[in-house]
Amino acid sequence: MKLRISPLLPFLFLLGTVTHTLSSMLGMYLCLFLHELGHLITAVILHMGVSYLGILPFGVAIRLKEEQTRPIKERIWVAAAGPLASFCGAGLIFLFQKYLSQKQFFFLFCGNFALGLFNLLPILTFDGGRILFYLLSDAFGSIIGYHRVIFLSRASVCLMAAFGAFILYTTRWNPSLLMIACFFGYKMWAEGGYERVTMTQNAFDYRHKKRPDGIYKTRTLTVNHTVPLRRLLKYFSSARYCVVHIVDNEMKLKTTLTEQEIADALISEGGTITGENIYGSTTQASTKAFPIHGRRMGQYQKGPFRH
Structure with missing residues (x-):
C-alpha cells in the first residue's frame, strides 16, 4: 500500500494553532477518517486490497485494488459504506452529546451529517x-x-x-x-x-471477467455487418461480457464475436473495420482469410467464449 501525506499538512496545523482553530481542524479530520474507515472496513470484509492511502490538506483518500473488476453489489457496498459510517458517527455524537460541549456537539454532529449527505450527491x-x-x-x-x-x-x-x-x-x-x-x-x-x-x-480487460465456474453474465448485441465495430465500444462494461451477433441486410446471422475478438480486430486493423470485413456478406467474402492473432475467419464460429 502506498501512503502519501501532504507536505502542506504541518503548515495547515501551524496555521490552526496560530488562529486558534486547531481543534476544529482535528475534528474535521476525525469526521473524514471515520468516513474513510467505513470504506476501508467494508473493503477488508469483501477481501479488497488497498493500493493507496492519502492524507491531504482537504481530506483523506483511499484507492482499492481491482475495485472495478469486482461484482456490482460489492462495489456499491464499498461506496455506500462511507456515508453510512458518517451517519452512524452523527448518531453516536447525538447519543453522547451530554459528554460534549455545545460547540463540540454542533461541530461534530453537523460535520458527520453534512459529510455523509454531500457524498451522496x-x-x-x-x-x-x-x-x-x-x-x-x-x-x-x-x-x-x-x-x-x-x-x-x-x-x-x-x-x-x-x-x-x-x-x-x-x-x-x-x-x-x-x-x-x-x-x-x-x-x-x-x-x-x-x-x-x-x-x-x-x-x-476481458481477462478480469473470467470466472472460476465458467459461467458469465453477458450482454448480447445484434448489429448490421456494415456498422463500424468501434461504435460497439460504448456498450462494453466491466460487469458483463459482451457477445455480438453480426447480421446482414436480410437479418441473417453471419457470425458471432466476443468483445475480445472485437478488441483484437480494432487493435490490428484500425477503427474503420466492420463486421463485413471480418466475415463478409457474401460467400466469396466469407472465405477470405482475416488473421487476428494468427486465426482465420472460419474459426470465429466455433463458440462465443473462445479465449
Missing part, C-alpha cells in the same frame, strides 16, 4: 456518483454510464455554484457553498482523467 468523484455510475454501467455499459454520470455531475456542481452565488449575493458575507462547489468542480476535473482511463481499461 450524484457527482462522479463522490460516493453517490460512484454508486450511480455502477448502476448505469451495469444497465448501459461503462462508457455510456460514464458520460451520463459526467453530465449529472456537471449539472449538480453548476446548480450548487449558482445557489452558492445567490447566497453570497443576498448575505454579502457567506461564500461557503460557492467555495464547496468550486472545490467539487476542481476535484471532478482533477480526478476525471484517472476515472476515465480506469473505466476504459477495465471495460476492455
Whole structure:
C-alpha cells in the first residue's frame, strides 16, 4: 500500500494553532477518517486490497485494488459504506452529546451529517456518483454510464455554484457553498482523467471477467455487418461480457464475436473495420482469410467464449 501525506499538512496545523482553530481542524479530520474507515472496513470484509492511502490538506483518500473488476453489489457496498459510517458517527455524537460541549456537539454532529449527505450527491468523484455510475454501467455499459454520470455531475456542481452565488449575493458575507462547489468542480476535473482511463481499461480487460465456474453474465448485441465495430465500444462494461451477433441486410446471422475478438480486430486493423470485413456478406467474402492473432475467419464460429 502506498501512503502519501501532504507536505502542506504541518503548515495547515501551524496555521490552526496560530488562529486558534486547531481543534476544529482535528475534528474535521476525525469526521473524514471515520468516513474513510467505513470504506476501508467494508473493503477488508469483501477481501479488497488497498493500493493507496492519502492524507491531504482537504481530506483523506483511499484507492482499492481491482475495485472495478469486482461484482456490482460489492462495489456499491464499498461506496455506500462511507456515508453510512458518517451517519452512524452523527448518531453516536447525538447519543453522547451530554459528554460534549455545545460547540463540540454542533461541530461534530453537523460535520458527520453534512459529510455523509454531500457524498451522496450524484457527482462522479463522490460516493453517490460512484454508486450511480455502477448502476448505469451495469444497465448501459461503462462508457455510456460514464458520460451520463459526467453530465449529472456537471449539472449538480453548476446548480450548487449558482445557489452558492445567490447566497453570497443576498448575505454579502457567506461564500461557503460557492467555495464547496468550486472545490467539487476542481476535484471532478482533477480526478476525471484517472476515472476515465480506469473505466476504459477495465471495460476492455476481458481477462478480469473470467470466472472460476465458467459461467458469465453477458450482454448480447445484434448489429448490421456494415456498422463500424468501434461504435460497439460504448456498450462494453466491466460487469458483463459482451457477445455480438453480426447480421446482414436480410437479418441473417453471419457470425458471432466476443468483445475480445472485437478488441483484437480494432487493435490490428484500425477503427474503420466492420463486421463485413471480418466475415463478409457474401460467400466469396466469407472465405477470405482475416488473421487476428494468427486465426482465420472460419474459426470465429466455433463458440462465443473462445479465449
